Amino acid sequence: MPLQAREELMGHIRLGTLPRSKKWREVVDLIATDTSVEEIAEAAADASESDLALASRDPRFQFVSDLLVRLPLLARAPGFEDALADLGIATSELSYSDRLAGRFGSCR
Known part of the structure; x- marks a missing residue:
């Protein structure tokens, strides 16, 4: 059976236009x-400072940032699936491999 192309976009395609400011050109x-x-990390942090300030007011960015901090801690504790449900992440219909692949279903 031939492989079929997936309709999903890769992360680098979803990104859109990369920043072209003087600071980012310096990082490159x-x-x-x-x-x-x-030194590269310091320059990248400096270049991203204003973008991160804007993103910090975006509720989607806040939600994802919160998940990045909380998920590893929750995964170590008992009741991980219940904790995910409390966060609005539906896991009931996902297989173990889906969870490993990061397909968490819908988030509120």
């Missing part, structure tokens, strides 16, 4: 050289 230039990881 640093990556192209033998600059240390610490």
